[in-house]
Amino acid sequence: MHNFRWIFILYILANIYAMKKFIFIIISSFSISSLSCQVHSHGAQPINYPNIEGYITLKTDLHQHTVFSDGNVWPNIRVMEALRENLDAISLTEHLEYQPHITDIPHPDRNRSYELALQEAKEHDLLIIPGSEITRSVPVGHSNALFISDANKLMAKDALTPFKEAKKQNAFVFWNHPAWHAQSPTGNPILSNFQKELIKNKELNGIEVINSINYSDEALTLALENNLTIMGTSDIHGLIDWNYTEKGLHRPITLVFAKEKSIESLREALFDGRTVAVYNALLVGKPEFLNPLIQASIQVKKATYISETQILEVLLENVSSSDLLFENEMPYTFYDSSPVFEIPAGGSYTLSVKTLEKLQTLNLKLTALGAYTAPKQHPVIEWKIQLD
Ligand SMILES: [Zn+2]
Ligand SMILES: [Zn+2]
The missing domain is CATH 1.20.5 (Single alpha-helices involved in coiled-coils or other helix-helix interfaces)
Incomplete structure (x- = not known):
């Protein structure tokens, strides 16, 4: 008991x-x-962009640093940050010639950062691209070499050897932060004779039009004039959270339109110039990729006339991670909206179009004001909407 x-x-x-x-x-x-x-608006949100016809859209950040050069984090953190934002590919492009943490991390192997990232990513569907930053003062400037097989072989006293070696390793090379004021006090890129020679020899293949928070119209002009691939990168040294996420922003990225999600396919697409550089509401690219991207980003969810009227209500959904700003280009005006309107990232918007008569089809025609195919040039996008 x-x-x-x-x-x-x-x-x-x-x-x-x-x-x-x-x-x-x-x-x-x-x-x-x-x-x-x-914290919904400030926590890390996955980055989403739709595929375009014939290609899948890879979200990449191909210019980043860790403690193995002048960054402040261990390589595994870069992998975790990329996973949080749903990226498809990253590259840890350490400065070959600049290692301020060398007394604490005296590692002679310039491939080490890549190896550590690869180890961290092995359980995940994230591509780690071997890369390095060739670091010189002007007129050579800074350049990233991607898809290299051995970073150590890019080490040299002279400026030309790293580029020759990168070419030998079938690397894709792009000009970093061409508008950086430390290298060009006007804030405008200056294409040097050295670089012109590299371009002629196909040893310089791309250019950053967006580097961290900087966008350069002039870099875009250089890209278009010299047939260089348009790139956007974070060039992150600290934490993505501190620089972007906690401000409700995403890091700058390059959308790469590849045949499949593989390193070889990504490489092919970069050489072929199939990219759009993105920094939140800013999208920069050639029309053959930018236009279908915006087209696919806006989905028409519903289109019906308000009863007994000739006012057509069109529900539009933005499936991308960019707030998209549009201006009306149709012969019709809107009933209750400014000719300029925004469809927020992941959100929707109802347009009321005064079509004056009941239509069978509507060609919704809008200028994408946040998107650029060339300086001061916006794409005009059309959606053909069938009405009952
Ligand atoms: Zn640099
Ligand atoms: Zn850098």
């Missing part, structure tokens, strides 16, 4: 404990969910 009483007491205590735990779980899950609501 005595024993039973103890068992009973223990049973009660266990129940109270379980109940407390249960209440605690309810409280904690409540606070976690309310917290996640609170």
